[in-house]
Amino acid sequence: MILSARACRTRGNPSLAPPASRTAAGLPPAAGLIPGCRGGYRLFRRPAVGWRAMLGRRLCALFAAAASAVLAAPPGERWAPAYSQASILNLASGLPELAPNTLAVIYGQDLSPIAASRIEAAPNAAILPTTLPGTGVTVKVNGILAAIEYASPQAVVFIVPPEFVAGTVSVVLTRNGVNGPTVRVPLQDHAPGLLPLESTWALARDAQTLDWRHADSPAAPGDEIVLYGTGWGQTLRRAVNLQPASQRTELRAREAVSVYLDGAEAPRDHILYAGASPGTAAIYELRFRLPAWTPADPEIRIAINGRLSQEGLRLRVDPTRAQPAEARARSTQ
The missing domain is CATH 2.60.40.10 (Immunoglobulins)
Structure with a gap:
């Protein structure tokens, strides 16, 4: 499931409203199965076997569809990534509630030129990548590079660095040297x-x-x-x-x-x-x-x-x- 055709044609609005529902953002009501994560998405250092493989496949269901690559800016174009504070959500809850060490997702447009996942780039990484090959996408939180788990034209999953405490932080996504808006996002001590x-x-x-x-x-x-x-x-x-x-x-x-x-x-x-x-x-x-x-x-x-x-x-x-x-x-x- 991906954004509607009408939503796909809408671009150039950096103050994107939050998705009216998880379905409108490319997710079914709570999770659902989304294609595009071959073999199940792993968030683990060692190979995913048994229950870890199953957990990886369930996590994959939360990531955006690789089919959304049609939304990417064509090569040579310099459209800036478009997103807003309200489109940065907790990956598990789908709510705009984050804490340090949280899997978060940025929804928007022209976020990445292609879809890529860490399972293909670095499935057993001891140090998590801050960009995925071919995407040119980074996310900085208060100037600190965050780990990137998944990137596509309409969704980027990253990890809020765990060193922060409750307060307000700045988040900026960059694609091949082109910055999106710098937005201020509140962090809580706990956002379960x-x-x-x-x-x-x-x-x-x-x-x-x-x-x-x-x-x-x-x-x-x-x-x-x-x-x-x-x-x-x-x-x-x-x-x-x-x-x-x-x-x-x-x-x-x-x-x-x-x-x-x-x-x-x-x-x-x-x-x-x-x-x-x-x-x-x-x-x-x-x-x-x-x-x-x-x-x-x-x-x-x-x-x-x-x-x-x-x-x-x-x-x-x-x-x-x-x-x-x-x-x-x-x-x-």
């Missing part, structure tokens, strides 16, 4: 977003079996699951710009993390881990045991210091599959 699997369903896997939770394999009360997201804030072992996380490290705000199922707060002692996902950049994971009262397919949200993730994302749960008490006890040993 949960990564979707598809449509309105959360990306989740079983912590024991590593199986992905979907319509044919739902979770059950008592299961331990792992959720993924971005924008969760600083960790005890500070993230370093352009470097994937080398190990698990808890959030600094670990004690201020809550999980809500259909609006009801789950017991905090059911949160077993909340922090960096090793081998990834700007991806966090939360390991969590579903309480016995978990309803069928609940809306799931997390909060960090009171800041909530996006609404409308649901978790595949079938209460009729609830584990016996002795099985739940074994799973936590």
